[in-house]
Amino acid sequence: MPTEIGGLKSALIRRGMARRDFLKFCAAMTAVLALPSRYVPRVAAALEGAARPPLLWLEYQDCAGNTESVLRASKPTVAELVLDVLSLDYHETVMAAAGHQAEKSLMDTVEAYKGQYLVVVEGSIPTKDGGIYCTVGGRTALDLVQEIGGNAAAIIAAGTCAAYGGIPAAAPNPTGAVGVKDLVNGVPVINLPGCPMNVQNLTAVVVHYRTVGAWPATDQRGRPMFAYGSRIHDDCERRAHFDAGQFVEDWGDHGHRKGWCLYKMGCKGPETFHNCPIVRWNDGTSWPIGAGHGCVGCSEPNFWDTMSPFYERLPNVPGFGVEATADKVGLGIVAGVTGVFALHGVASAIRAKAQPVNRSKVEVEEE
């Protein structure tokens, strides 16, 4: 099997992608990577000469949500990914082969491309009782991920389960589920947490690898900075409403219909680092806060245990200006409405006065 089959550009053109579309794709990737636009030619140049590396996609304690996410890829599309960008040599959900023939595809690649292939892991790996809670073809996930992952060029942990154990690892973690990084040493592991991961970040990681010849910079939790370097709360389109003390108080109320801040409905945006507000989901169509529901912090380690109850507000999130908390922001509004300025901070009173007056009702703080 040849390792070099021509560049991505020629592959895309073979599939009917025009030069202009190729550059648009490069521009989109440059933007996702948060690189200045002058990098577009560099991304293009790197991709033009890029090879088509084999990819092994391993599913363990998973729901195939990250696989579904990949099916939603648009830049490039999943057909382009599978036919041109990567050689998807093993993927239980989509591969045509079954049984022994499927396992043959896997081991063929592991042997022929030792140290060169990429691995994506979806789902957590159970370690309790010798790993018997997840086996594929009679071998444990624990055994497989160490052999196949241990001989890879790099591993991408797709989704919160593969990155940190995720939902299977939630208390009481009956199977001893862990993420990939806990099991494989000596091979770079890139964590792309999220429930599921956003496929645009997966594509960007692969492009970054080809463009710069290295994996993107990661934070202490193994997450690429370009995708997880910024807090949802800071990039949120509803942030101005938080700063202005405009909160949804009941589902379907005036504030909810006007797109106000969901902090009081339990939004975990203030404690979650992810680029959801920037890239959004499904080709930029929407994202949780955009659709009216708070963030549940699905890309943070142990989110199921640490971010729940999902509808309980986070305590003590610093607010705008001199206000220390949203409680005080709320009190400031009451003050502005009732005219009792002196009881509360001057800044909050001024800000409250500066708010638009077209609200049909002003919620009075109970706390």
Next chain:
Amino acid sequence: MHAVCSVRAVENALGIEVPLNAVIIRNLIEAAQYIQDHPVHFYHLHALDWVDIVSALSADPAATSELAQSISDWPKSSTNYFSAVQAKVKAFVETGQLGPFANAYWGHPAYKLPPEANLMAVAHYLEALDWQREVIRIHAVLGSKNPHLQTYLVGGMALAIDRDSPSVLNAERIALLKKLFAMGLEFVEQVYIPDLLAVASFYKEWASLGTGHGNYMTYGDFPLGVGDPSLHPELLFLPRGAILNKDLSTVHPVDQSKIAEYAAHSWYEYSRGNGTSLHPWEGETQPNYTGPQPPYEFLNTGEGDKYSWLKSPRYEDNPMEVGPLARMLMAYASPDAPSHASVKEKVDAVLAHLGVGPEALFSTLGRTAARGIETWVIAEVAMGWLDQLTANMKTGDVRVHNGESWEPSTWPAQAQGFGMTEAPRGALGHWVQIEDGRIKHYQCVVPSTWNAGPRDGNGQRGPYEAALVGTPIADPEQPLEILRTVHSFDPCMACAAHILDAEGQEIVSIKIQ
């Protein structure tokens, strides 16, 4: 699907009535799930059991164009179009890196389609990949993102409605939904259904294979009004019911208290003994692995052996098949169901086209055809539901949530409930018990446990196992025929596929001996 099932279980436990807009939004989300998921199953998870990609390379593009235009008005059908698709596939094959298409059973004698039909199907495999990505944007509009939607609430939906607000479900977003639903129906009518009929006509022998027990069960779904759908089956567009032993003349009512799960051959331990079965409210999930220590080649499947992580759900001790075939049979056999006329018209048209009788439905081919028919029925009716939501918006009805019991402090000290839904794969139920504002006990009984579960305490096989009995195998080393029947159920990839592979192997070896 688990999201809507779980909120229904809690709403049932606490007696919460969901506003009409939220009922419609949930139905639209579920409809979009069917419209996207069924074609993805057909084209990307099942088609290659029937379609030989390698054979497509020797097709005549002009003859393919003729074939395509004879069965559909779909515009992508020119000779040039199929030539381009063929050239792409050829270039891909020539790289020597076959990726997900490597080591499959290409050239197997059980592949019956002519090269032109194979090329047409390969073209639509690729088209469907692009189409599904676009059509599922419905979920992003109504549910924030796909997969894993995030707008379900106990008591309604978190998707606010305001036709004049820029931030929520407004007139502009309704227009987008209309476009996407129309795109869904168009593809189903012009590509999916014609392809299904074309492929099926070459595989009619599969209309008498893969039957199994002939027992079918549905919980029903798509409530057409306000009220607890778990308690009011008369509200449901797709009806609730049970059919026993292929007898379409009687649809039995379904009572959730008659559902119980065995763990006789499952790696769990029941406190009252492994021969017993437990209703989900009493359900236990205490793992007890007794299989071979990995790495192993075969599981132990002797008389008393456990061999699966799935339990064996039974209805009045009967193994029941769930899924699109069960739903279409139930609607076909239930004259009072709101979906009856639409389902009957389409089922009869498909049977007439293939020149077979209703008995052909009880088969591998029937299962695959029922999935397509159901997609057609739902894609059609969903357009009307969207119109209804739009009409409500116009009259100023913006209620999406009933907050009366939102605060756990308002709940009784103890409560229990169940939620019933029809996931694309089949009947899905959740059972919850609440104590002091917290979940005390929770059990899910999912479609793939109904279909793929092991033998029960009475030694009865589950639907997969029963359906495989008697399957002819041309080449035991390449059991393509096994894949056809197992895939016709649309296995839940996440929790059962690995077990099923081993299970399938074992049945092959039994047949050989």
